Amino acid sequence: MMTIDNYKFAGKKAIVRVDFNVPLDENGNITDDTRIRGAVPTLKHILEEGGALIIMSHMGKPKGKVAAKYSLGQIKDAVAKALGVAEVKFAPDCAKAKEAADALKAGEVLLLENLRFYPEEEGKPVGIEKDDPAYEAAKKEMKARQKDFAKVLASYADCYVMDAFGTAHRKHASTAVIADYFDADNKMLGYLMEKEVKAVDNVLSDIKRPFIAIMGGSKVSSKIGIIENLLGKVDKLILCGGMTYTFAKAHGGEIGESIVEMDKLDVALGVEELAKKNGVELVMAPDAIIADNFANDANQKVAPSNAIPAGWQGLDAGPEAQKKFAEAIRGCKTILWNGPAGVFEFDNFCGGSRAIGEAIAEATANGAFSLIGGGDSVACVNKFGLADKVSYISTGGGALLEAIEGKVLPGVAAIKGE
Numbered sequence: 001m002m003t004i005d006n007y008k009f010a011g012k013k014a015i016v017r018v019d020f021n022v023p024l025d026e027n028g029n030i031t032d033d034t035r036i037r038g039a040v041p042t043l044k045h046i047l048e049e050g051g052a053l054i055i056m057s058h059m060g061k062p063k064g065k066v067a068a069k070y071s072l073g074q075i076k077d078a079v080a081k082a083l084g085v086a087e088v089k090f091a092p093d094c095a096k097a098k099e100a101a102d103a104l105k106a107g108e109v110l111l112l113e114n115l116r117f118y119p120e121e122e123g124k125p126v127g128i129e130k131d132d133p134a135y136e137a138a139k140k141e142m143k144a145r146q147k148d149f150a151k152v153l154a155s156y157a158d159c160y161v162m163d164a165f166g167t168a169h170r171k172h173a174s175t176a177v178i179a180d181y182f183d184a185d186n187k188m189l190g191y192l193m194e195k196e197v198k199a200v201d202n203v204l205s206d207i208k209r210p211f212i213a214i215m216g217g218s219k220v221s222s223k224i225g226i227i228e229n230l231l232g233k234v235d236k237l238i239l240c241g242g243m244t245y246t247f248a249k250a251h252g253g254e255i256g257e258s259i260v261e262m263d264k265l266d267v268a269l270g271v272e273e274l275a276k277k278n279g280v281e282l283v284m285a286p287d288a289i290i291a292d293n294f295a296n297d298a299n300q301k302v303a304p305s306n307a308i309p310a311g312w313q314g315l316d317a318g319p320e321a322q323k324k325f326a327e328a329i330r331g332c333k334t335i336l337w338n339g340p341a342g343v344f345e346f347d348n349f350c351g352g353s354r355a356i357g358e359a360i361a362e363a364t365a366n367g368a369f370s371l372i373g374g375g376d377s378v379a380c381v382n383k384f385g386l387a388d389k390v391s392y393i394s395t396g397g398g399a400l401l402e403a404i405e406g407k408v409l410p411g412v413a414a415i416k417g418e
């Protein structure tokens, strides 16, 4: 497999898929540039080696239509600054950038407009539901259009570099299909991808025990696949955040107005059963910090997670829970964290997530390997000033979880030729 270190970029044009899906405020200012910084090593390397750069990315979910608020033109100057170049040229239509790409000289940078302004990028038919009899035909047609779109993108460059770990679990035109139009010697993973894949390998191939996973966030439904998979790997599993109340409800608890998935009560019970069968210690919050409103300044008090009065909702792990979580994490040698233990965006309800972050930092100082993934857990670690106290922060959420599940990511498979 070609690697970025072995490839000779001098005089070549490289098209690089990055993840510049950065959060913007209402004025179009970047509020967190972690993802841009993540791609810089790869981009700078290509420029320093004498290559020209064509950068492509998506931003947000414009669903195949042009939407000014998702224009990558807004971040052009920030990219120039991050790369230390005077100018980043901008192609306002990613599918009509051949001329601009052809004119590019060594050391120059061209940023393409948001790939997802074209439905071909994701390759999903638009305006037709899955149960429509014409859906299959529409899907087939869109897949053909996706190939054509990928071919156009590929025509801009001599080589392709995949460095968007955050979208590597998607088989999109720019993350996977495009690779078909380059031979094995002219496609490779970027540094960020290499690093992310290695971090996952580190966890999976050399698990030092005890191995604990901490899964939080709002819903059990979106994480059930990874939870079931982890139950075959970990020694302990903390389940926290909003999913706590689906478990409490499944046992007949009172959960007030807390977030709950009533159609997933049996799923929750199934998770508990599987944990028991596999000898995994399942750790859940015995108490909660409850609020009389979904707001930072709501009134709050502590209640058992299964005895929350009407009109109140659990927004964070309670003091007992925080102690229990920290104890479970202490002494572990491999730690995976995805998803907050409460509504951490509210300063008054971030204590549970903070307790987890601090316990992970302490365990890491004592020799554990800790891997943090998913936008919200990364935001937590940053919020609590713990970023340099954990072993590895992944830029991927879904991609990280799928990789941990043992799936080969389409973005990796496309380069490896699998």
Ligand code: AMP
Pocket: 216, 217, 218, 219, 222, 241, 242, 259, 314, 315, 316, 339, 340, 341, 342, 343, 344, 345, 376
């Ligand atoms: P997810 O996207 O499923 O990983 O969930 C992340 C979100 O879950 C964050 O925005 C949290 O605010 C939210 N969350 C965590 N705990 C709770 C809770 N107890 N009630 C409501 N939302 C929660």
